[in-house]
Amino acid sequence: MVAAVLVGAGAGVGSVVFRWCIDFFTGLLSGHHDYAAVPGASNPHVPWLGPWFVLLAPVLGGLLYGPLVNRFAKEARGHGVPEVMLAVAQRGGRISPRVAVVKTLASALTIGSGGSVGREGPIVQIGSALGSTLGRVTKAAEGRTKLLVACGAAGGIAATFNAPLAGVFFALELILGTFSAEAFGATVLSSVTASVIGRAAFGDVAFLELPAFHVDHLDQYALFGLLGVVAALTGVGFARALYLIEDACDWLWRGPEWLRPAVGGLALGLVLLALPQMYGVGYPVLEKATEGGYAFGFLLLLLAGKVVATSLTIGIGGSGGVFAPSLFIGAMLGSAYGIGAGHVLPHSAGAVGAYALVGMGATFAGAARAPITAVVILFELTGEYSIILPLMLAVVLATATSRLLTRDTVYTLKLRRRGIDLEGAAPGARIGAQRVGAVMEPLPPALPAATPLTEAAALLSLSGHGALPVVDGGGEYVGVVTARAVAEALSDQPDTVPSSVGRLAESPDPVTADQPLAQALHTLISAAGTGVPVLDTEQGGPVGWLSHQSALRAVGSGGPAPAG
Known part of the structure; x- marks a missing residue:
């Protein structure tokens, strides 16, 4: 608890320093507090350049942060969250303390010089580095160090966006990938502490000031649901475009990495010259869009411009987040969609801003596949509760559609492109690289679905597995029955007890013979018994049995488990 509070305090102070650095470099390199609020204006420091100064600002920024990142912390490049996820999943929560300092300066310089990225990725990495450092200093166990990393992420999000609940769920859903009472309590303490510091520095106001929205017609729910599907396509498309442009930058650049941001800054400057609304994070433009301040065609231009500007900023070696x-x-998508809906259904479509708000949450959910975080953070960023039902509907549909389209998110795709599977084994680990088929045991005798419970209880007690496969009258696999399920059924009232084990059979998450062992362990750990059936990849029937013992034997021998 004390450590969580300390990490939260550190993340809160770090967010204040980070915001101050962004404001300082933005004012220094653009001459304005937020250039996106006055697009096309000249820089008062160099008024003779007029709006053309945006060609030079990214170059100057790149000349400063390029050598900094390349020399001191290469992991500070990019959007940050994937590196934190990797540290928690496979590196015991270890993050270099230098990352906090380098990420603060590099991201502030990137955003201040016109980089079209967000603040959440950097502050997550900064807070997480603080949590990891405290864990190492106090010699905390690996599990506690990982939790402190999550506390740092929660505190950073909470203080930066004045969103304490969103910070908690961001840490649990994306960083830890698990929910527990201990993790929830620790991240809440960190988030609250950081929020108090953030509110003392920035005030207790909603991060975005939006007008009130209401759903006046039930027909709108169908429109919001369709928007969720469209937003998922947009979110997935954004993730693909991000890495496609990064690949193009990798292919084109042949010089030293420290110079890449400066040279690439010329290309970014051209984008900013054509569309100055892309300078920095762009919240003033976002707010204007929700208020109906842009025409349909210009909204689509801003959408495409943001995809290109953000992807180019990351591709040339910039440092910043992809959440904003x-x-x-x-x-932009939601506003354009709302305008279109208003033309088709002028009497029932409702306010354009409502679609903009729902589009924000649904697009993030489609890109990151974090539905709880998407709903909570949109509510906290805007303080607008009246739109919660359509927001929940669109976010869930966006998440489901995204999952159907791709197995990766905007965060995990970066790691998978480097050959890293967060659900797999860490490089060099003794367990996880083997296939399940190489370590599985022979399949234990299956129980016919018509087997009476008393007979099944006796067979389960003799098997030593605590669970057995169940087949129907035709010999087809129907699921697994556990000793616990049979015992609970026999202890119920006589009139509620099923007559056979077929009624108790359940299907665990499928484990196939060609599946990596490390991935199958997640299913094995959550299984009710001491093992799960291994299914044939093509036919789907059980061909073996994966138990805790066979997995442990693979650890000890570094190879396949002996038969039986």
């Missing part, structure tokens, strides 16, 4: 860009893209 996904909100921006979603707001």
